[in-house]
Amino acid sequence: MLANPFHKAKAILEIIESYQHQAYFVGGCVRDYLISRPIGDIDIATSATPDELQQIFESIIPVGIEHGTVIVRFEGQSYEVTTFRVDGNYSDQRHPDTVTYIDQIDKDLERRDFTINALAMDKDGKIIDLFHGKSDLKKGIIRTVGNGVERFSEDPLRIIRALRFSSQLGFTIHPETITHMKQVKQEIEGLAVERITKEFTKLFAGEHVQKALDYIINLKIYQYLPIFRDNDQLFVRLPANVKPLLSFSEVLVLFHFLDRSISIAAWSKAWKCSNKQKREALQLTEQIDLFSHEGLSPWLVYQLPNTLYGGFVRLISCLCGKKVMMEQMLEIDHALPIHTKQEINFSGNDILELFPGSKRGPWIQQLLNSIERQIVTKQLPNEYQAIKEWIKWNPPGIN
Numbered sequence: 135m136l137a138n139p140f141h142k143a144k145a146i147l148e149i150i151e152s153y154q155h156q157a158y159f160v161g162g163c164v165r166d167y168l169i170s171r172p173i174g175d176i177d178i179a180t181s182a183t184p185d186e187l188q189q190i191f192e193s194i195i196p197v198g199i200e201h202g203t204v205i206v207r208f209e210g211q212s213y214e215v216t217t218f219r220v221d222g223n224y225s226d227q228r229h230p231d232t233v234t235y236i237d238q239i240d241k242d243l244e245r246r247d248f249t250i251n252a253l254a255m256d257k258d259g260k261i262i263d264l265f266h267g268k269s270d271l272k273k274g275i276i277r278t279v280g281n282g283v284e285r286f287s288e289d290p291l292r293i294i295r296a297l298r299f300s301s302q303l304g305f306t307i308h309p310e311t312i313t314h315m316k317q318v319k320q321e322i323e324g325l326a327v328e329r330i331t332k333e334f335t336k337l338f339a340g341e342h343v344q345k346a347l348d349y350i351i352n353l354k355i356y357q358y359l360p361i362f363r364d365n366d367q368l369f370v371r372l373p374a375n376v377k378p379l380l381s382f383s384e385v386l387v388l389f390h391f392l393d394r395s396i397s398i399a400a401w402s403k404a405w406k407c408s409n410k411q412k413r414e415a416l417q418l419t420e421q422i423d424l425f426s427h428e429g430l431s432p433w434l435v436y437q438l439p440n441t442l443y444g445g446f447v448r449l450i451s452c453l454c455g456k457k458v459m460m461e462q463m464l465e466i467d468h469a470l471p472i473h474t475k476q477e478i479n480f481s482g483n484d485i486l487e488l489f490p491g492s493k494r495g496p497w498i499q500q501l502l503n504s505i506e507r508q509i510v511t512k513q514l515p516n517e518y519q520a521i522k523e524w525i526k527w528n529p530p531g532i533n
């Protein structure tokens with residue numbers, strides 16, 4: 135009997151097998167299941183080609199069809215189903231130049247990065263373990279499948295992935311694998327930065343992030359990473375005992391505070407971050423600065439979007455060694471008289487009416503900003519008459 139998350143997915147293996155193809159659960163889901171870690175996505179490997187899968191299942195999304203991967207939608211869930219394959223060269227350091235479909239799982243498992251990721255499980259829960267992955271899982275060891283120098287040269291991202299798994303699982307990288315990482319580490323420089331960013335996001339969010347950071351410092355991996363390569367003191371300056379940071383925006387902010395001369399804009403550009411990540415990093419930076427001046431004030435809580443409260447708490451703990459409680463932030467938020475500018479009981483037009491003959495201009499926005507701050511800090515009630523009176527005593531500079 136399979137464990138719960140696999141129970142539903144088992145039907146997919148059975149359907150594929152009923153068409154005379156093989157199908158297995160593979161990779162991270164089998165690894166995590168065996169160590170009782172919460173399972174992320176369930177990935178399936180099969181001898182059926184994407185064309186054959188398209189005939190078997192009604193609903194298929196051809197996400198990575200050029201590499202033999204399709205998403206099968208089944209009973210409201212998505213599963214990545216990949217045809218058994220061997221990879222050609224990785225000459226662009228992004229994708230293998232060619233993929234060749236095969237009909238046995240063994241060579242497919244051999245192309246995978248680490249022994250603990252090269253496990254497969256059939257529909258009855260029987261494990262296929264060709265590279266002692268189970269034993270490495272038990273010992274807590276990360277070790278390449280086959281020769282590390284070859285495997286890391288094929289795809290240097292695997293070096294970063296080894297660090298990422300050490301952070302997520304708390305595992306030790308096998309000494310031989312470490313030696314091989316050292317030999318190939320310069321090739322990290324040729325990787326597409328988006329691939330590194332993705333792994334780094336998971337690395338920093340891992341429960342044992344400090345373990346991965348120690349590896350990065352000892353192996354001097356930072357010498358081959360954007361920005362770090364020209365600022366080799368950054369990793370060394372990290373505070374002791376870094377705790378997990380759950381988004382890449384938080385990671386940017388952490389490093390920005392270690393050297394204020396490197397702007398968030400520069401970090402975002404070099405690490406090809408999304409506009410959202412950049413915006414979040416800027417918002418967090420602004421409020422951390424405010425915190426250093428006035429502590430956890432209503433104005434700070436008002437300006438910080440609720441979705442960033444967690445990141446703010448984590449960063450304050452990491453950067454200032456101070457404990458801000460999430461509950462405290464929520465309490466302050468709850469007690470705020472307004473939550474957005476739109477809630478102010480006075481509009482730009484109301485202001486213009488008070489100053490007939492004045493032209494529209496930035497002064498209106500500036501005045502509204504001052505009113506907003508007065509209301510949030512409870513120096514002014516959010517009432518039309520009160521605001522009108524306040525403006526009389528605090529007239530704007532109109533040019």
Ligand code: ATP
Nearest residue numbers: 161162163174175177245246247251252289291292
């Ligand atoms: P997570 O739980 O974070 O998704 P995962 O082990 O599933 O971890 P993925 O990046 O989703 O990691 O990859 C799925 C599987 O594909 C891996 O377990 C591994 O077998 C294989 N794999 C992924 N990337 C590589 C790579 N660059 N080189 C070799 N094998 C890889």
Ligand code: MG
Nearest residue numbers: 162174175177
């Ligand atoms: Mg996965």
